[in-house]
Amino acid sequence: MRHAEREEHFHVDHMGSAADLVTATGARVLAGAADAPAVSGTAPEPPPVLSAAEAPLLEQVRSGMAEAGTPPLKHVRVDVELRDGDVLDGWPEPAHVLHVPGHTPGSTALHLPAAGVLFTGDLIGTGPDGGRVVLGPFNVDREAAVASFRRLAALPGVDTLCVPHGIPVRTGAASALAAATPETDWL
Template structure:
């Protein structure tokens, strides 16, 4: 049974080896997900929902921070099982729907062996491509999400992908950054996420997120959550030197 970690009231992390999933309890007794994990992750996600007292039909929203396999990989299976609505950044929506090919990352020398190793592992494990899935709501910078416990501000944070988004919950002082920010396993060091389509744009997005004032917890998809002293951890980061 996969562990389920409470990050904040109404918010839990379901960790995976690649690409964590976050579960959010909604005020109407429903649930939302932030990302869905790799293809094949749907049974573990539904099991986690059941442990929280939810049924498949209680999953109301799936928010995809971006289009990549380890984030959108189980969205189609979860939509089929639950009927949840899918929300994603407008510029990534065509990739998630399968109507346009994803742009490839522009790899630095340090990133290339890591990326090629990951792709080889996925091929050896016979992990399929992410199935296309509908996007019900295209999100833009400045949008808000309905029905969450407190305000949720959508931030367009391009660079990792063209249409990546972050979610900022100022009342909860919590941030879902997508892959713009990664962290060490203990959450004490923040780094720029690798494998970006535009490194300079990704760095600008990192700086934008690091400058947010109402953030104590950063729910990264890779690494350990940054908790308690998130602003200090982000302030100490040096993303310009990461992955070179």
């Protein structure tokens, strides 16, 4: 039987339960190669470089997590370090790994070209109505994040955009990506 896989980067909202899931299910942990040391706890997490608009949002997120009693982050061993050009089998079609640094040094996106589906990771989010595509906040390198955003926006045939924060774009994702202005988001 094949174990479940969980793709991670080192922020608590994405890897906070990874260690418990590994214990409960035997899942394998996949992470961008440059994020693997922070996920496993062998290197410190680089802090985000915050814009004036992001600072109060991050404080609100941290406050909410403290009020909710979010437990401390548990680091977990990374089983597979993902690199640009890797292909993940076992999906309905091969999932192509794209290294899209900026949100974190090892941020990755997964592209299923035949289906026209793109999983963006935290690099990209959507507004409350799901129609506006934006650069995700809390990036460690804003310039790299914008360049990575533009790389994803240039992918051919993307119709569906799956984002971890916001509402998925179910049709017309290429147009939404083309209309986006990541250079001015969060300023």
